Amino acid sequence: MSLDPVTLLAILGMALASYGCRLTGLLLGGRLALAGRAKAALDAIPPAVLTAVIAPTLLATGWPETLAGAVTILAALRLPLIGVIATGVAAVVVLRMLAA
Amino acid sequence: MxxxxxxxxxxxxxxxxxxxxxxxxxxxxxxxxxxxxxxxxxxxxxxxxxxxxxxxxxxxxxxxxxxxxxxxxxxxxxxxxxxxxxxxxxxxxxxxxxxxxxxxxxxxxxxxxxxxxxxxxxxxxxxxxxxxxxxxxxxxxxxxxxxxxxxxxxxxxxxxxxxxxxxxxxxxxxxxxxxxxxxVTTSRAGLVVVASAAAATAAHLALGSPWHVLAGAFAGMAAAVLAWRPDAEGETA
Incomplete structure (x- = not known):
C-alpha cells in the first residue's frame, strides 16, 4: 500500500476543489439566484468541460477512435449509459483490429 | 403522503x-x-x-x-x-x-x-x-x-x-x-458542445494537454453567452 506524496497532493487538491464547490453552495443557501447570461455560462460548464476532455481522443488520435466516437454518439441518442459504453467499447475494439 | x-x-x-x-x-x-x-x-x-x-x-x-x-x-x-x-x-x-x-x-x-x-x-x-x-x-x-x-x-x-x-x-x-x-437538450447546448470540441482539439494540437480543457470550457461558455436570448429564460442550456 504505497502513497506517493505528489499523488497525495493532487488528490487533496482535487478533493478541496470538489468539497469547496459543495460547501460554497451549502453556505450560500437560497441566496444564490443566477439568471440570464451568467446562468447560461455556468450551465454550459459541465458539458463544455466533459466534451473538452475527450475531444482530442475523438478527433486527433486516429480514424478508429473517430469512427467509434461517431457510433457511440449515435448510441447515446437512444440507449441508456450502460448500452452507450458497451457500444463504444465494442466499436473501438473491432475498428482497432481492422486498423492494425 | x-x-x-x-x-x-x-x-x-x-x-x-x-x-x-x-x-x-x-x-x-x-x-x-x-x-x-x-x-x-x-x-x-x-x-x-x-x-x-x-x-x-x-x-x-x-x-x-x-x-x-x-x-x-x-x-x-x-x-x-x-x-x-x-x-x-x-x-x-x-x-x-x-x-x-x-x-x-x-x-x-x-x-x-x-x-x-x-x-x-x-x-x-x-x-x-x-x-x-x-x-x-x-x-x-x-x-x-x-x-x-x-x-x-x-x-x-x-x-x-x-x-x-x-x-x-x-x-x-x-x-x-x-x-x-x-x-444536450436544446440546440443551444449542442452549440456549446461543438464549440468546446473544436477549441479543445485545436488547443490540444497547438499547445498540448492540459490547455485543451480550459480552451474547451471557455469556448463552450462563450458560445452559451453569445447564443443566449431573453426569450429562452427558464430553458436550461
Missing part, C-alpha cells in the same frame, strides 16, 4: 430503494475508474482515497484521462473545479430544504452529494420533509458503494491486463459521450 411521522428505519429504507438504480449504474463506472487508475500507476490506497475524498465521478474520470507523470497538479485541480462548479448551484438549491438538519451533519452530508442523490433529494423535498435518516442514510450508502467498487477495480484491473486490449480506455470516452448527451 401520510400524517403519521415516518420511522427512521422506513425513511432509511425509502432512501435505499430510490437510490438502488443509481448504485447499480455507478458500480461499473467505479470499477473502470479503479482499473484504469491502477494502469496509470496509482496504488490501491491512492485510488480508494481519491474516491473517498473527491467523490465526483465525472471529475475523477477526467483526472485519470489527464493523468501523466510528472503529475499535472494544477491542471487536475482546475479540471475538477470546472466540472464540479455545478455543485455550487445544486448545493445552494438543496441547502434550504435540509436546513432543519444538524449543521455538522450537513457539512458531511454535502460532501457525498452527487448528481443522482441530489436529484432524488430535490424530488423528495418537493413532496415531503427530508429526514436525517433519509438524507444521511442514502448519502452514506452511495459513498460506500462508490469507494468499494473503486477499490474492487484496483484488484480486478491488473488481472485483466492492458485496458487498451479490450477497449476499456475508450469506455471513458463513451461514458463522457453519454454524460454530455444528457446535457
Amino acid at each position: 401520510s400524517d403519521v411521522p415516518a420511522s427512521p428505519a422506513s425513511e432509511f429504507r425509502d432512501g435505499l430503494v430510490e437510490l438502488l438504480p443509481a448504485m447499480v449504474a455507478a458500480a461499473p463506472i467505479a470499477l473502470l475508474y479503479g482499473a484504469v487508475a491502477t494502469g496509470k500507476g496509482l496504488s490501491p490506497l491512492e485510488v480508494t482515497l481519491s474516491s473517498a475524498l473527491i467523490f465526483a465521478g465525472g471529475a475523477q474520470l477526467a483526472a485519470i484521462e489527464l493523468w501523466t507523470v510528472p503529475v499535472p497538479i494544477a491542471a487536475l485541480v482546475l479540471s475538477t473545479f470546472l466540472i464540479n462548479a455545478r455543485y455550487i448551484l445544486m448545493s445552494a438549491s438543496l441547502a434550504p430544504k435540509v436546513a432543519h438538519l444538524s449543521f455538522g451533519g450537513r457539512l458531511i452530508g454535502f460532501h457525498v452529494l452527487a448528481d443522482e442523490n441530489w436529484a432524488l433529494a430535490e424530488r423528495r423535498a418537493a413532496s415531503r420533509r427530508i429526514t436525517a435518516a433519509y438524507f444521511f442514510g442514502s448519502g452514506a450508502v452511495f459513498w460506500v458503494n462508490w469507494v468499494a467498487w473503486s477499490w474492487a477495480g484496483t484488484v480486478l484491473g491488473p488481472l485483466l491486463g492492458d485496458p487498451r486490449r479490450f477497449g476499456a480506455d475508450f469506455a471513458f470516452t463513451a461514458i463522457f459521450i453519454g454524460l454530455v448527451a444528457g446535457f
Whole structure:
C-alpha cells in the first residue's frame, strides 16, 4: 500500500476543489439566484468541460477512435449509459483490429 | 403522503430503494475508474482515497484521462473545479430544504452529494420533509458503494491486463459521450458542445494537454453567452 506524496497532493487538491464547490453552495443557501447570461455560462460548464476532455481522443488520435466516437454518439441518442459504453467499447475494439 | 411521522428505519429504507438504480449504474463506472487508475500507476490506497475524498465521478474520470507523470497538479485541480462548479448551484438549491438538519451533519452530508442523490433529494423535498435518516442514510450508502467498487477495480484491473486490449480506455470516452448527451437538450447546448470540441482539439494540437480543457470550457461558455436570448429564460442550456 504505497502513497506517493505528489499523488497525495493532487488528490487533496482535487478533493478541496470538489468539497469547496459543495460547501460554497451549502453556505450560500437560497441566496444564490443566477439568471440570464451568467446562468447560461455556468450551465454550459459541465458539458463544455466533459466534451473538452475527450475531444482530442475523438478527433486527433486516429480514424478508429473517430469512427467509434461517431457510433457511440449515435448510441447515446437512444440507449441508456450502460448500452452507450458497451457500444463504444465494442466499436473501438473491432475498428482497432481492422486498423492494425 | 401520510400524517403519521415516518420511522427512521422506513425513511432509511425509502432512501435505499430510490437510490438502488443509481448504485447499480455507478458500480461499473467505479470499477473502470479503479482499473484504469491502477494502469496509470496509482496504488490501491491512492485510488480508494481519491474516491473517498473527491467523490465526483465525472471529475475523477477526467483526472485519470489527464493523468501523466510528472503529475499535472494544477491542471487536475482546475479540471475538477470546472466540472464540479455545478455543485455550487445544486448545493445552494438543496441547502434550504435540509436546513432543519444538524449543521455538522450537513457539512458531511454535502460532501457525498452527487448528481443522482441530489436529484432524488430535490424530488423528495418537493413532496415531503427530508429526514436525517433519509438524507444521511442514502448519502452514506452511495459513498460506500462508490469507494468499494473503486477499490474492487484496483484488484480486478491488473488481472485483466492492458485496458487498451479490450477497449476499456475508450469506455471513458463513451461514458463522457453519454454524460454530455444528457446535457444536450436544446440546440443551444449542442452549440456549446461543438464549440468546446473544436477549441479543445485545436488547443490540444497547438499547445498540448492540459490547455485543451480550459480552451474547451471557455469556448463552450462563450458560445452559451453569445447564443443566449431573453426569450429562452427558464430553458436550461
